[in-house]
Amino acid sequence: MKRKFWNWMEDENTLYLDGYIAQESWFGDEVTPKLFKDELVSRKGDITLWINSPGGDVFAASQIYTMLKEYNGSVTVRIDGIAASAASVIAMAGDTIEMSPPSLMMIHNPMTIAFGEASDFEGAIEMLNQVKESIINAYELKSGLSRVKISRMMDDETWFNAKKAVELGFADKILYQKEKVENQGGGEPPILMDSYMFDKRTVALNLASKLEKVKPEKKSPAIQAEKQLDVAGLLNAVREIVAEELKGKVDVESLRKRLDLLNKTTKIWR
Template sequence: MKKFWKWKNQTVINQKTLEEVQERTLFLNGTIAEDSWFDDDVTPKLFQSELISGEGDITVWINSPGGDCVAAAQIYNMLMDYKGNVTIKIDGIAASAASVIAMAGTKVFMSPVSMLMIHNPATMAWGDSAEMKKAISMLDEVKESIINAYEIKTRMNRVKLSHLMDSETWMDAHKAVELGFADDILHRETNEIVEDLTPTSNMMFSQVAVTNSLMDKIAHHCKIDKPKPQIQQEQINSKSTKADSLMSRLNLIKNWR
């Protein structure tokens, strides 16, 4: 069975008590439920049994583009229910369903070069209009459940969270800390006094906003201006022939005959 998680256990010395303690580290890499999560009788139980097989605080490293939201919900619940502290460290990307798992951390840290992304849930559906309506209703409910996790962590307004998901929002580490999705940024421990390098502006990228901006620019450059009514009338007048002129020409034709 291929698993998208890996445990690493080792004994370390507590610098305060000088006692040996068991350090447990969990690595979540790749797509959530990539191969085996759908074996629902085995995989969730296997993950839970490995999670509760030890005691003490755990560190969870996340580098995942997301995946199955049900699998993510189960991992989130297991980590939330865990008796020890759960420290989340995002070293690459925590996108989509993986961002939900990250919200289970007692503390959430992000690498200064990592990204966090949230968006609306998606699915595939087949059938008549009634089945499509059921799928839409289901997605709406799933979105509300995901917002629950974001709201608990960030304390942000649900409407704003919904808008961020609608826009498929990407955040760098500083923006994630600013909005409450993360608590701090990972850095090398040192005794030296360093200058505060917090940027004056943080990065937040919206896929929808970029697409709309691009379409507006294309529409602007491809726009064909319609002639003004006044110009059209002048062109018509310049090409038209007056009735008196026509009568004059007719009289000339009659006299010629």
């Protein structure tokens, strides 16, 4: 028997989208457009959609996104765990998007597997480019960010927490957070969540920037020269790894370079 991924409450229409998104169900626990539609068309009134999904098939996600946009009531999307990849596209269909404080959102470029001759691979590249543009349509419509900025964020596989998602326009509200009030009574101000965004390029370039500012300790000229060579070599290693990441190259040699980079970093900061 297939496990239902929804749960319609008696007093309210509440849906839990939890799991991998696919066109067809192979293991009985995937979220498919057909199963989703069968339940959605029978509903009336406003609905709340909770999302915790790593993503999946972008075409299936596009269908579910469109179903939600066409729904005849208000749709509130709430992210309680993660809305990554294709799941983040579905989230954009919400009239209101709310995120739990520890939840995350991730956007990246679409991926596929291709087989054949050169023309087949050229066709796959063109298809991926068009799919990316279609995904940007959903992000742009919700966030209001420029297509260029969204494209770069997808290139970098960008992760952001609830506050950053609200800042960027990918979400509207953080759940359970009290409204900001002026601290009129004195004392300690309320603690607010930090805005946080992670992508591979930014982290690597920030590390490179810090390394450029490293100064050897004032010891003997020989030790200073050795430390300076270590920093220069480390910078080159960081730049090489960044270049490989941007090309999508992750293999045994790349992992070896990362371990070597970690060892060198430890040596410099001892």
